[in-house]
Amino acid sequence: MARTFSIHALIILLILLQLSSYFNTCSATTKSHLSHHRNKEYIKNSCSATTYPKLCYKSLAHHASKIQGNPKLLAHAALNATFFAAKATSRLLRDMSTFHGLRRNEAAAMIDCVEDVSDAVQKLQKSTKEMDRTEGSDHLRVQMNDIQMWVNTALEEEETCMNALANKAIKHRVKNGVRRRIIKVAHLTSNALALVKSFALAEKNSP
Template sequence: MEGYLMPALLLALHILQLFNHINPCTATGKTNTQYIKRSCSVTIYPRLCYHSLSIYAGKIKTDPKILAHTALNVTLAATQESSVIMRRLSEIHGLKPIETAAVLDCMEEIGDAIDELQQSLDELGHVVRGSNFWFQMSDIQTWVSAALTDEDTCMDGFEEHHLRGRVEAVVRRYTVNVAHLTSNALALINSYASSKAALP
């Protein structure tokens, strides 16, 4: 019996060591995702925020600047995708001229939003704590707010002419998604700025 007991004890110790080795990583991963969930609670669309950012938890960890930067990156990518979709829509044969015009107007607004989001990303990458911090953050907040306004304006052409149908539905779906992502990114940027203000 004793001959069997020693290998069993060694095996149990080996398994215990494995669990001790794995647990810190698992705990860290859980801490990172919980941080994102908690941070997303300040946004208007917390579920979208968590869903779009939790896959980057390992990169974000618990860093508010990286969180804001990642949110902007995700928003920019979605906005660029929307621009591609709208370009394809504008080239569909059989569209009414008024529908084509509305899509092209929307594309212009989305193009402006892309430029503003890119400027925000570039500036956030150069932000450092110091005398220029609030000036830089103010610029970033202004650009992201302007992008949000452009996205909201995108649907004006459709609404002005009471256009309904598949084209309008696709444009609305993509526009609403990027507007919600932009709103969330702005909230996380504001939260990052606030976290710096709280430091001595």
């Protein structure tokens, strides 16, 4: 009789342990989903203050778990996304500038764009690296001013390239293939600049 009772007690104990494990797993999963949702909402709200909020959210949403509602990590992620997009576009421009089917004025415009976007890539890379060094820095205000200046210069370089490609003498096959990419990079840069400014302002006003 006692042995039967022990077996029943053991079975009940095992069931309770399994239920406890199940509910703990469910609780952890629910918390993870809620946290991920909050992180995405933070990005969405932050992006609403940029000029191109939909592009901003689309480019940063998949970094939500890394950003975790941190304005510095948000600005850093935006700079990174912009840098890699600009780098890829710069590579495309270099390839297209050597295309033998281009007319002289088209080739000249492409070469100018290559220089402009290459300069923009360098400025964005400097900005990203400098953002890495802002943690606990005594010169944060100077660093943030430098970052904003570099990102703003990158945006100006991209706009110069767009203006060159807007020339009516350039065929649509060139403009349509490249200008859309430049515009996207410029929009990403504009968004990154807005998020960098937001972070700088938050740091300035922090006690």
